[in-house]
Amino acid sequence: MLKKYQMPLFFFVLSIIGISVSGLSPSFVLNETVNRFVRNGVMIFALIIPIKAGMGLNFSVTVGAMCAQMGYIIAIAAGLGGKLGGVAALSLSLTFAIVFGVLIGHCLNQVPGKEMITTMIIGFLANGFYQLIFLVCVGSIIPVKNTEILLSRGTGVRNLIDLEPFRGVLDKIFVVTLHDISFPMFMIGVVLFFGAFINYLMHTPFGKEIKCVGDSSDRAYMVGINSKKVRIKAIVLSTVVASLGHMIYLQNIGMLNVYTGHLKHEIFASAALMAGGATIKDATVRQGILGLLVFHTLFIVSPQAGQQLFDNPALGEYFRSFIAYGTIALALIVNLKNSETV
Amino acid sequence: MAYKIIAGFLVLLVALAFHLHMDMIVLLNLSFIKFAMNGLLVLSLIPMLNAGMGMNFGLPVGITAGLIGMCIAVNFKLTGLVGLLISALLGGFIALAFSEVYGRILIAVKGREEIASTFIGFSFIPLMNFFWSLVPFSNRQMLYPIGGSGLRPRIGLNPYFTSTLDQLWSIKVGNFVLPFGLLLVYGIIAGLIHYFFKTTSGKSICAVGENDAFAKASGLNVKKIKLLSVRISLVIAAVGIVVYAQSFGFLELYDAPLMMAFPAVSALLIGGASAKKGTIIHAIIGTYLFQSIYLLSVPIANELLLPEISEIVRNIITNGIILYALLISEKGGRYA
Numbered sequence: 038m039l040k041k042y043q044m045p046l047f048f049f050v051l052s053i054i055g056i057s058v059s060g061l062s063p064s065f066v067l068n069e070t071v072n073r074f075v076r077n078g079v080m081i082f083a084l085i086i087p088i089k090a091g092m093g094l095n096f097s098v099t100v101g102a103m104c105a106q107m108g109y110i111i112a113i114a115a116g117l118g119g120k121l122g123g124v125a126a127l128s129l130s131l132t133f134a135i136v137f138g139v140l141i142g143h144c145l146n147q148v149p150g151k152e153m154i155t156t157m158i159i160g161f162l163a164n165g166f167y168q169l170i171f172l173v174c175v176g177s178i179i180p181v182k183n184t185e186i187l188l189s190r191g192t193g194v195r196n197l198i199d200l201e202p203f204r205g206v207l208d209k210i211f212v213v214t215l216h217d218i219s220f221p222m223f224m225i226g227v228v229l230f231f232g233a234f235i236n237y238l239m240h241t242p243f244g245k246e247i248k249c250v251g252d253s254s255d256r257a258y259m260v261g262i263n264s265k266k267v268r269i270k271a272i273v274l275s276t277v278v279a280s281l282g283h284m285i286y287l288q289n290i291g292m293l294n295v296y297t298g299h300l301k302h303e304i305f306a307s308a309a310l311m312a313g314g315a316t317i318k319d320a321t322v323r324q325g326i327l328g329l330l331v332f333h334t335l336f337i338v339s340p341q342a343g344q345q346l347f348d349n350p351a352l353g354e355y356f357r358s359f360i361a362y363g364t365i366a367l368a369l370i371v372n373l374k375n376s377e378t379v
Numbered sequence: 380m381a382y383k384i385i386a387g388f389l390v391l392l393v394a395l396a397f398h399l400h401m402d403m404i405v406l407l408n409l410s411f412i413k414f415a416m417n418g419l420l421v422l423s424l425i426p427m428l429n430a431g432m433g434m435n436f437g438l439p440v441g442i443t444a445g446l447i448g449m450c451i452a453v454n455f456k457l458t459g460l461v462g463l464l465i466s467a468l469l470g471g472f473i474a475l476a477f478s479e480v481y482g483r484i485l486i487a488v489k490g491r492e493e494i495a496s497t498f499i500g501f502s503f504i505p506l507m508n509f510f511w512s513l514v515p516f517s518n519r520q521m522l523y524p525i526g527g528s529g530l531r532p533r534i535g536l537n538p539y540f541t542s543t544l545d546q547l548w549s550i551k552v553g554n555f556v557l558p559f560g561l562l563l564v565y566g567i568i569a570g571l572i573h574y575f576f577k578t579t580s581g582k583s584i585c586a587v588g589e590n591d592a593f594a595k596a597s598g599l600n601v602k603k604i605k606l607l608s609v610r611i612s613l614v615i616a617a618v619g620i621v622v623y624a625q626s627f628g629f630l631e632l633y634d635a636p637l638m639m640a641f642p643a644v645s646a647l648l649i650g651g652a653s654a655k656k657g658t659i660i661h662a663i664i665g666t667y668l669f670q671s672i673y674l675l676s677v678p679i680a681n682e683l684l685l686p687e688i689s690e691i692v693r694n695i696i697t698n699g700i701i702l703y704a705l706l707i708s709e710k711g712g713r714y715a
């Protein structure tokens with residue numbers, strides 16, 4: 038019992054220490070935690086299915102994030118706003134996510150046992166192509182209707198795009214305020230819905246196939262499951278959920294950092310999931326939600342805590358990065374130690 | 380295979396450079412310096428690769444050791460060759476200390492060393508950021524100008540040992556300058572590694588890399604041999620960053636080493652190394668091709684008025700080659 042919850046408990050204790058050291062008011066911290074919960078919530082669920090399918094952490098969720106950004110950029114570039122723009126951005130990013138998900142799935146079927154490092158490299162490579170397209174090709178090879186989004190030299194998209202037509206459209210629905218803490222009930226519902234959806238999916242025949250492939254592909258072969266196909270489906274689903282998650286993230290932020298907005302989400306989502314007590318071999322929706330809460334609370338308070346303790350906010354920043362990378366490193370080492378390799 | 384594509388690309392860039400009337404002699408000079416500057420970091424991957432521990436994506440661990448060594452040398456204001464030697468020696472010793480922990484962790488995660496080492500490297504960087512901001516060095520030129528504590532992210536090496544090796548025994552023929560001292564240092568270390576793999580210890584590393592169950596059955600201490608390869612790798616990486624920094628002219632701390640492993644891995648793969656075996660020749664060919672492409676692409680991109688493109692192309696080549704190597708190395712695996 039204690040072992041199962043040792044990671045979230047550790048983070049919880051750290052957060053409590055952080056809150057008391059930082060001197061931030063609990064209502065501020067709670068507000069921020071709720072905000073980050075709805076902002077980053079969906080992305081974390083994108084990681085669960087590949088883990089269940091035995092592929093470890095899917096670091097190529099950044100590709101899903103890039104799909105979401107492409108959807109938004111194309112909608113803005115075409116001068117679409119409002120509902121039409123939203124639908125266009127959504128359908129475009131989903132299409133991209135499915136196409137790239139299939140591609141990634143095929144790649145991963147070539148590298149059994151090395152999926153994690155491969156997804157990481159795929160993320161970096163995709164980032165390269167993404168930069169090439171938006172910094173070099175747009176405006177020169179690809180014509181753009183809305184020239185406001187271009188750099189002054191006429192080639193390449195600006196670093197920052199204002200998502201004015203989409204800002205907070207979902208967050209503003211059905212907000213309940215208790216004292217000075219506001220709860221965007223609709224968005225909390227959306228995050229919980231995605232969690233419930235992933236949970237439900239694992240109980241369908243498809244989910245059972247995924248689990249079977251994750252346990253042992255030989256057994257999957259014996260009962261006649263095409264593991265290759267199941268793995269591709271798992272990655273497509275993961276990429277699609279990731280792109281939806283990033284669309285929600287962007288409408289919450291309201292600004293699109295074209296060249297950096299998609300980076301590091303894979304690290305933070307993975308670290309939050311691990312903080313919730315998940316391993317690289319098994320993860321549940323409950324661990325995801327728990328991880329989101331404890332990990333982001335720590336994230337909110339650590340720069341201020343660094344300021345208070347050492348008179349240097351940068352130290353809190355380093356602590357944050359260390360926690361993010363270190364949590365994943367620890368999870369990898371603990372899980373892979375003495376385990377027979379595939 | 381990969382090096383043919385890259386060599387073709389290099390020929391294309393050279394033709395383009397001729398077309399744009401660039402000074403080819405200067406570029407040739409620079410290509411040698413860039414080659415030796417980055418060469419040792421690439422060589423450092425070989426021992427661990429041959430011991431079956433995969434590509435050492437945890438290169439930042441070794442690099443950090445070298446950086447600490449250099450910081451100590453700069454703190455005591457050591458200059459010239461003495462400064463470089465002391466930096467390399469101190470860096471080497473610190474690398475040995477790091478490798479005891481790093482090596483043991485990697486041995487424990489056998490078979491998944493690559494992803495584990497990536498994240499050990501990634502998490503080691505913020506940990507060292509604490510060290511850089513809190514370490515009590517006293518040389519004012521290393522510290523933040525305001526406040527007077529914490530090391531600067533970029534320390535100029537100009538008064539200490541910038542280009543010391545680059546200019547050592549350089550041979551001038553007209554406009555062409557051959558950095559003989561720099562290439563000699565590279566050559567000696569490469570030669571030592573080559574010779575090492577002919578000795579019993581070197582051969583036992585390769586034996587472990589090829590089949591560690593068999594190596595164990597024939598009486599080799601697999602753990603000890605793997606630890607030896609990690610030690611050698613990290614020490615060369617520490618020396619490598621010293622050579623790199625003297626060419627570059629700056630000591631780059633904090634997040635600078637975070638992504639340094641990827642270009643080095645890619646260079647070794649371009650040279651023809653597989654995901655399981657690499658030789659000195661692979662490292663030499665790969666480093667020269669990779670660095671020359673980067674060197675040429677910068678002025679060409681500027682000429683085309685798209686300066687960002689060289690960084691992007693480098694990124695795509697780096698990760699494209701690594702992905703390609705991963706994909707072909709596992710062909711015929713369980714799902715193929």
